Amino acid sequence: MLEIAPSILAADFSRLGEQVAAVERGGARMLHVDVMDGRFVPNISIGIPVVRSLRKATTLKLDCHLMIVEPDRYTAEFIEAGAGMVSVHQEACPHLHRSLASIRDHGAAAGVAINPATPVHTLDEVLDFVDFVLVMSVNPGFGGQKFLPLALPKIRRLDEIRRERGLDFRIEVDGGVDMSNLPDLARAGCDLAVAGSSVFQPEDPAGAVEQMRHAVEQAMLVRA
Numbered sequence: 001m002l003e004i005a006p007s008i009l010a011a012d013f014s015r016l017g018e019q020v021a022a023v024e025r026g027g028a029r030m031l032h033v034d035v036m037d038g039r040f041v042p043n044i045s046i047g048i049p050v051v052r053s054l055r056k057a058t059t060l061k062l063d064c065h066l067m068i069v070e071p072d073r074y075t076a077e078f079i080e081a082g083a084g085m086v087s088v089h090q091e092a093c094p095h096l097h098r099s100l101a102s103i104r105d106h107g108a109a110a111g112v113a114i115n116p117a118t119p120v121h122t123l124d125e126v127l128d129f130v131d132f133v134l135v136m137s138v139n140p141g142f143g144g145q146k147f148l149p150l151a152l153p154k155i156r157r158l159d160e161i162r163r164e165r166g167l168d169f170r171i172e173v174d175g176g177v178d179m180s181n182l183p184d185l186a187r188a189g190c191d192l193a194v195a196g197s198s199v200f201q202p203e204d205p206a207g208a209v210e211q212m213r214h215a216v217e218q219a220m221l222v223r224a
Contacts, residue, residue, distance in 0.1 A: 002186045002193055002216045004209055005063055005172070007032040008054075009045060009143045010196030019205055020058050026209030030061040032174070032194045033083070034143075037068040040092055041141035048074070048081045055082025063192075065113060065174065067140050068092065072099050079106045087111030087134045087172075090118060096126055104131075111172065115140060116148050120157050130169050132192070133158055138175030144197045147176030152188050159189025182212055183219035 006023040008016065008031055020031065031054065036045040054062055064083040066074065071088040072095075078086055086103045090112055093099045103110035112123060113134035123133065135158070137151035151173055158171050173185055174194035185193055195212060202208045 001220060002182075002190055003030065004028055004199070004212045004216075005030045005032040005192050005194045006199045006205070006209065007034060007143070007174070007194050007196035008200075009034040010200040012200070016054075017057050019200060020054070020060070022205040023199060023209050024058065024060055026206035027213050028060065028209050030063050030085070030192075031058070032196075033062055033064045035064060035066050035068060035078070036141065040069045040089065041067045043141045048077050051078055051083055052081040061085060063087075063172075063194075065111075065134060065194075066092075067113075072102060075099070075103050075108075076106045079103070079108045083108055085109040085111060085132065087113045087132070089113045089115070090122055091115055097129065100126060100129055113174075114154075116150060120154050120161075127161060127169060128165065128167055132170040132172050134172040134174055136175055137173050137177070140175070145176050147178070147181050151175070152184060155185065155188040155190050179212065179215055182215045186216045186219040 006028050011019045036043045038044040061084040063085040064078050065087050086108045088099050100110040109131035111132040112130050115136050135151050135154050137148050138145035170191040172192035173190050177193045177195045178198035199205050199208045
């Protein structure tokens with residue numbers, strides 16, 4: 001069943017603890033943490049101190065998406081701070097296998113992310129080694145963007161590949177996820193859907209997560 005991973009990029013940081021508790025009540029089992037450096041993407045967000053504070057405030061799994069140059073310099077520190085999942089970008093890693101191996105060696109699930117213009121076949125040589133693949137459905141850097149439908153064929157292709165090759169990596173999607181596209185994502189083979197504005201902009205984040213989970217359940221019943 002597709003899981004909802006609320007992205008704290010869209011949260012009210014003056015009420016972060018309260019909002020994290022709300023999405024947990026709504027049934028979320030993980031939080032997505034977007035880390036941006038102003039170089040790989042045109043925005044700056046948060047870093048290791050926030051991850052460390054989140055780890056103290058919640059038992060939810062922390063899914064850290066590193067949209068940064070030279071991610072190998074920081075993966076161990078994010079894991080030490082509390083990240084249970086870490087994804088690095090194919091476009092930022094000249095030695096991708098080594099980067100993924102380092103994440104695993106430090107005790108976290110290793111993920112690789114691809115931008116909208118990056119084809120799935122660029123991951124052929126690491127798909128038997130990753131724990132998850134993150135498909136960007138917006139150009140990374142800012143929250144609140146519109147979902148790019150070109151992500152759906154990528155998700156379907158990744159689902160085909162893992163069935164053909166007997167692999168068990170999970171497929172995650174990030175960008176513009178809301179109630180209008182969740183059913184399509186679930187039917188395409190997505191396992192984790194990152195949702196930011198659609199969770200934290202409503203007055204009731206817990207209710208938003210519950211609604212999304214219900215939409216996924218209905219989509220999977222139709223698929224069955």
